[in-house]
Amino acid sequence: MSEKHVYSFGKDHAGNDVTEVAGASVEEAKWIVGGKGANLAEMSKIGLPVPPGFSITCQTCVAYSNNGNVWPEGVTDEIDAAMATLEERMGKKLGDAEDPLLVSVRSGAPFSMPGMMDTVLNLGLNDESVQGLIxxxxxxxxxxxxxxxxxxxxxxxxxxxSGQLFEDAIAAKKAEKGVKLDTELDANDLRDLVTWFKGIFAANVDVKEHPEVSKNGYAVFPSDPYLQLRLAEQAVFGSWMNDRAILYRKQNKIPDELGTAVNVQVMVFGNKGETSATGVAFTRNPADGTNERYGDFLINAQGEDVVAGIRNTEPIAD
Structure with a gap:
């Protein structure tokens, strides 16, 4: 039997659980689909409302890295099949102009490595699918x-x-509008920023290094959602060997040979307005083990806002 590279989790369109178990226990599964993937699968199996998705295994990451950052034979076909199945489960197509499926792409190593690797949210958006989302x-x-x-x-x-280029653009737009918070920018302001951001992309991406986004010799932000997905998956695998992650593993005695999984999951949005939020929660206080709810959140935001610390969070205890 050939090695399995992709494991699905969550429910199908009819509400049936279709989670594929990667190991005999969560502890065993984390070596295959990473800690995040193993726990997403476990929560799905016990009936918690987990947004559906699939995990690409840690072993695939190692094979990809050892193969000169080239996908091993047959793996992309398996990933494409998992994506097609996810679309069928959701009754939506990635990047559709009428009712788009949008996904997140996240890393998930066997050991927690907070902030060390990479995440892409809202993947599948382009100039057509944004109209479908509206x-x-x-x-x-x-x-x-x-x-x-x-x-x-x-x-x-x-x-x-560089992320600073985008933050500078946001700051300039807020100054132009005379506002202090990102949340005070309106739809027209944000549409302007999309155009501005694409210009930053074009001016700062080397098409010799990234020929897949070259058009007539210029870098153009990719509109093909399946190309977006493949490039994001490759970037997450590549993040396993970035300088931050290597240093973190060295300091915490985590072997380089473990690899990271890639988790592709249907988006849930914390930035829809004042009735939406994102946050981090613990069932115990991680500082001293006290049996109390602990964590913080942000209204009208997405998860990276909490991690990046660009806005002041509110404690869950309040």
């Missing part, structure tokens, strides 16, 4: 905010463009 939600600001976030994260994580 049509389905009736929330133009949310759609353009999600799109500008995606362009920013994809440019930084996948193409290595």
């Amino acid at each position: 049509k389905q939600t009736g929330n133009e600001r949310f759609a353009w905010d999600s799109y500008r976030r995606f362009v920013q994260m994809f440019s930084g994580v996948v193409m290595g463009v």
Whole structure:
């Protein structure tokens, strides 16, 4: 039997659990699909409302790295099949112009390595699918905010463009509007930022290093959602060997040979407005083990805002 590279988790369109178990226990599974993938599968199996998705194994990461960052034979076909199945499960197509499926792409090593590797959110957005998101939600600001976030994260994580360039653009737009918070920018402002961000992408991506985004010799932000997905998956695998991750593993005595999984998961949005939020929660206080709810959150934000510390969070205890 050939090695399995992709494991699905969550429910199908009819509400049936279709989780594929990667090991006899969560502890065993984490060596195959990483800690995040193993726990997503376990939560799905016990009936918690986990957004569906699939995990590409840690062993695939190692094989990819050992193969000169080239996909081993047959792996991309298996990933494409998993994506097609996820689309069928959700009744949506990635990047569809009428009702788009959007996904996150996250790393997930066997050991927790917070902030060391990379994440891309809102993948599947382009100039057509953003209109579909507006049509389905009736929330133009949310759609353009999600799109500008995606362009920013994809440019930084996948193409290595400095995040400060985008933060400077946001600061300039806020100054132009006379506001202090990102959340005070309206839909038109965010649409302007998408255009601005694509210009930053074009000016800072080397098409010799990234010929897949070259058009007539210029870097153009990719509109093909399946190309977006493949490049993001490759970037997450590549992040296993970035300088931050290597140093973290060395300091924490984590072997380089373990690899990381890639988790592709249907998006849930914390940036839809004042009734949406994102946060980090613990069932115990991680500082002293006290049996109490612990964590913090942000209203009208996405997870990277909490991790990046660009806004002041609120404690869950409040």
